[in-house]
Amino acid sequence: MKRIVLLFATAALVLSASAQTAKKRATGRKAVVAAAPARVKYTVSGTAESLADGTKVYLGVPTRSGFDAVDSATVKEGKYTLKFNAQKTVKDCSVARKEGRQYKNVADVILENTNITISSDKEGKSTVVGGPENKLMQEYKAIGEQYNAKMMPLYQVAIDTTKTREERIKARDDFEKLQNEQFGEVAKFVKANVPSGVSSILLGYYGSAFDAETIDGILAEMKAKCPTDPVYLQYKRQRELDAKVAVGKHYIDIALKSPEGKLIKVSDFVGKNKITMIDFWASWCGPCRGEMPNVIKAYNEYKDKGFGVVGVSLDENMAAWKSAIKSLGIPWPQMSDLKGWKSQGAALYNVRAIPATVLIDQSGKIIAKDLRGDDLEAKLKELLK
Template sequence: MKKMVWFAAAGVMALAACQEKAGYTIKGTAEGASDGDIVYLQNRTENGFEALDSTVVKGGAFEFKGVPDSVAALRYITYSNGDSHMAAMIFVEPGTVTVNMSAQESRVSGTANNDVMQGFMDEYKRINDEMESIYKKATTDSTLTAAQQDSLMKVLDGKEAEGTGRILQMLSENVDKAAGAELLGMFGMGFEVADVQPLLEKVPAPLASNPSLVRLKEYVDVRVKTSEGQKYTDFALDTPEGKQVKLSDYVTKNKYTLVDFWASWCGPCRREMPNVVAAYAKYKAKGFEVVGVSLDSNLESWKKGIADLKITWPQMSDLKGWKNEAAGLYGVRSIPATVLIAQDGTIVARDLRGEDIEAKLAELLK
């Protein structure tokens, strides 16, 4: 009988050993930190950071130990003392993670997802620094001729295309990992929907509930629904005078209607507006209309912007800023942004800028 008890106990212990989760160790340094200073392991929520653990700096270093509460959870190591503030993104997963924090840069390594994240960030920074160097030379070097400046800007365009391709490649290679899925959620909205959509489809089901990925998928779904060739989505907002009007009031009465998302506080919008003014003056008589949708939140600023920029076409807004209902319906995440709609309700083009507006209208309104 005793043997049976011992055998049963041994079996329970063996089962427990098999089920025991592997732990993590985070070893780090924080530049300038003094012994006795506190370093926090935190989770980021919609309401800010939430402290999960803390440790004391000893001998210029700190250490956390524990068991992951989920598979490769994204967390933050933070340190603050007076004017010194440092943070590092890390994936808490089984193994030993090394963190070196400084005011200029934090580096993380040691486990699979942290190595993926750091490698991506290093490559992203390399590409960005290279592009910034070319842009700075093209725009600030007074010894360059106009032709040389144009040549550098063409080189910059090539570098941008090359960099975009490289970043998308890295995302594609790692989207099946927690780090790759997180990076896709962080950077996905900066790429073309046609490039992002197939990457979303490659995300494994256990990672698809990542909040940033959920938001990205919602954004992609909206952009696909309002892409070229699709029927437009109607909406109703108020004019500056407080009268509610619908987008359909204009679409049905004109051959082509350009919905122009802008705001009085938006510098790029103000610089782009002369192109819209010119196109409107040239093609209004041929059946072209513009409907401005302002992402302003202040009525008087909106009205002043209309007057200052010599805008004479219809205007609409709900004065909710970035929470503008129409912007949400069309997946507008940056302005200026445009949607060109034909009289039958078909979306003809999106995000026409500069000379492209008149070129498209010349093609359509011959």
């Protein structure tokens, strides 16, 4: 089951100068690059066969509310030129065109202290040539394209309601097997290219998909080679937060309001149930909605044996939250502060991807995390014989 992941903003947008530098593994020295003078400007020069003359393109960072542009240009004779200031830090940006109120991606580009060229063909496929960071990004994209070619047909079968259940399940399982293989290749790529801006960017994108051993190996490289990298420091902090709510630790109470506006606490239920599960979810989260029937099945099967669930929603819209509870038929207590990814409850458990679950025994000890589907059923069968 895929999860909706909160990407580290700093990983996607801003990376340290130390991570921007070339690798110096042979000597083991930490590489340092002096920031270029702020008055220097560089260019992104593009050719785009798929863009009509007069199309306006933008250079910047996609945001939830639109696009944070640093420059714009108009396509003329299939070409455009965008400018950006010298970078004290590496930035992961996009060239985009506006379609109605939405911005459509033309090419992904890493802003580094050099001029950059982008060539986009009629199908919209882009090749970026710049400095070492853009070269690394192109190498990473080649890995992604190799796997996407195999995975997309499987994904189409998995969501095709005209296929048999067996065909869809097999396609899903084959997709997830390839996806995990891809994650392994990306992890090797990230570790092999520390320190670099692209390595830090990809760690921010994929980190939540890597297992603890893989993350430890990457962080060890970063500690040795770029200990001031913002992504490294953020991961270090995240690991410290994770340790506070690790399996075996006592749970941390959450107190938020129900859909009816009543303040409720997780502690209201832990002492009453033999096993209580905190279920972090949201109405807008497709994987959460897809998993909900499995959780309801487990709840109905084990509620009379002492199993209870408390939902913590990362919604921002009260109406959408209430509607989802009703349409999905969720029978257990719900709470939320309607702050989305800034949910206080999610922050206490360092939740960065949903659906997420925390299983707590009657004494208040955390006994399992992120169990879903068959794994949840098996654990409840073991605990509530």
